[in-house]
Amino acid sequence: xETFDLQKSRIFSPxxxxxxxLVETDRLFCDLYCLEPGQEQRPHLHExxxxxxxxxxxxxxxxxxxxxxxxxxxxxxxxxxxLDHGVRNGSGERLILLVFMAPKx
Amino acid sequence: xETFDLQKSRIFSPxxxxxxxLVETDRLFCDLYCLEPGQEQRPHLHExxxxxxxxxxxxxxxxxxxxxxxxxxxxxxxxxxxLDHGVRNGSGERLILLVFMAPKx
Numbered sequence: 481x482e483t484f485d486l487q488k489s490r491i492f493s494p495x496x497x498x499x500x501x502l503v504e505t506d507r508l509f510c511d512l513y514c515l516e517p518g519q520e521q522r523p524h525l526h527e528x529x530x531x532x533x534x535x536x537x538x539x540x541x542x543x544x545x546x547x548x549x550x551x552x553x554x555x556x557x558x559x560x561x562x563l564d565h566g567v568r569n570g571s572g573e574r575l576i577l578l579v580f581m582a583p584k585x
Numbered sequence: 586x587e588t589f590d591l592q593k594s595r596i597f598s599p600x601x602x603x604x605x606x607l608v609e610t611d612r613l614f615c616d617l618y619c620l621e622p623g624q625e626q627r628p629h630l631h632e633x634x635x636x637x638x639x640x641x642x643x644x645x646x647x648x649x650x651x652x653x654x655x656x657x658x659x660x661x662x663x664x665x666x667x668l669d670h671g672v673r674n675g676s677g678e679r680l681i682l683l684v685f686m687a688p689k690x
Contacts, residue, residue: 481647481649481650481654481662482649482662482663482665483656483661483662483663484660484661484662484663485659485660486659486660486661487659502661503637503661503663505635505663505665507635507666507687507688508613508635508637508685508687510637510685529612530610530612530613532608532613532615532685534683542586544586545586547586549586551588554590554591554592555588555589555590555591556589556591556607556608556615557587557588557589558587558588558589558608558610560610561612578639578683580613580615580637580685580687582613582687582688583612583687583688
């Protein structure tokens with residue numbers, strides 16, 4: 481049985497957002513994104529994959545299309561295929577996100 | 586921008602496991618499963634969709650294929666396409682799971 485444990489995947493990088501993979505199959509993947517204050521994932525898009533960001537810890541400013549919104553713990557956002565999306569940790573605390581994407585691009 | 590908030594979706598049913606949908610697209614869905622003590626999702630399988638269970642609160646006994654394992658908060662498990670899978674809340678506390686599935690069956 482393939483299990484995962486966030487305690488082993490809470491790894492930050494001083495240089496940039498760190499993506500820690502939790503699960504990957506032919507159909508989907510799930511990552512843990514760890515962002516120190518000031519770090520970001522610049523807006524980008526996937527033509528035919530949907531992404532969900534779910535905030536486990538901290539607060540982040542999410543952009544999807546032309547909209548930007550700050551959300552925090554226990555909240556999430558959908559970045560549908562074909563729309564620019566990104567996230568910035570403008571807070572003074574660490575930001576930890578569970579990120580699902582399908583299909584795998 | 587489509588966002589969601591777990592505080593609005595933590596809904597339990599006295600009768601059986603309650604699935605609260607958070608996100609649904611043509612490619613995937615994400616639900617919040619709320620299980621009172623003793624409730625379960627009986628083993629079943631999806632021929633061509635993968636599922637991820639992630640424990641937000643409590644502890645659950647997960648079955649995938651012929652294996653069974655109890656995991657708790659901040660842990661998750663992959664139920665790959667084609668394998669029987671289910672979960673049972675054998676604890677005395679509530680169990681809350683973030684469940685991601687793709688592609689949508």
